[in-house]
Amino acid sequence: MIQRIQSVYLFLASAVIYAFYLFPIANILSADGAKKIMITGVFETLNGQVAQTTSFTLLSVVTGIVGIIPLILIFLYKNRKRQATYVYLTVLILIGLSFWIAQTIKGASNGLLQVSDYGIGAGLSSVSILLLVLAAKGILRDEKLVKSADRLR
Numbered sequence: 001m002i003q004r005i006q007s008v009y010l011f012l013a014s015a016v017i018y019a020f021y022l023f024p025i026a027n028i029l030s031a032d033g034a035k036k037i038m039i040t041g042v043f044e045t046l047n048g049q050v051a052q053t054t055s056f057t058l059l060s061v062v063t064g065i066v067g068i069i070p071l072i073l074i075f076l077y078k079n080r081k082r083q084a085t086y087v088y089l090t091v092l093i094l095i096g097l098s099f100w101i102a103q104t105i106k107g108a109s110n111g112l113l114q115v116s117d118y119g120i121g122a123g124l125s126s127v128s129i130l131l132l133v134l135a136a137k138g139i140l141r142d143e144k145l146v147k148s149a150d151r152l153r
Contacts, residue, residue, distance in 0.1 A: 004077065006138030010070040010087075013131035016124050017067035017094075021060075025121035026105055035109075039063050039101070039121065042108050059104060066090070066097055070132065080143045087136040091129055098125040 020039040028035040033045040042054040069090050076083040109117075 004138065004142065006135040006142070007074045007077070009131045009135035009138060010074050013128045013135065014067050014070040016128040016131060017063065017070070019124055020063055020121055023121040023124065024119040025101065026109060026117050027119055028109055028117050037105055037108050054108060056104060059100065062097065062100075066093055069093070070135075073135075080139050080146070084136050084139045084143070087132055087139065091132050091136075094125060094129055094132070098129075101125070 024036045024038050026035075026037040028037070035045075036043040036050075039056065040060050041052050041056050043050050044053045046053075069086075073083055073086055073090070076086065
């Protein structure tokens with residue numbers, strides 16, 4: 001059921017997770033040059049050219065898989081209890097992914113990271129968690145509506 005609001009929330013949550021590939025998580029300016037930390041790796045300015053110095057292959061693959069999960073959950077609309085359970089499980093997975101991203105950035109920045117260095121990508125996991133919680137509330141509201149309609153029959 002594409003017209004349900006929780007389907008829109010799940011689609012937006014997936015789009016926000018995939019936005020990790022577009023926006024940098026942190027930008028570090030130092031005397032050596034500029035570093036841009038993204039979900040795919042660390043990009044540095046060397047001799048006037050941007051080059052990828054470190055690759056986060058496993059983190060990129062896991063982020064792609066986590067981004068697919070909300071899209072799959074849209075099509076579990078026939079079993080709302082299972083859909084709500086999987087949405088909450090996805091929230092837990094996303095919290096774990098956020099922790100992993102934070103630890104990876106901490107290691108890649110070598111302690112040079114300041115609060116002002118964080119980019120748009122640093123807040124994307126919070127937005128996707130919020131969208132998933134809103135989707136779960138919509139799913140449970142639908143379940144409650146169906147139960148009340150069954151009582152009337």
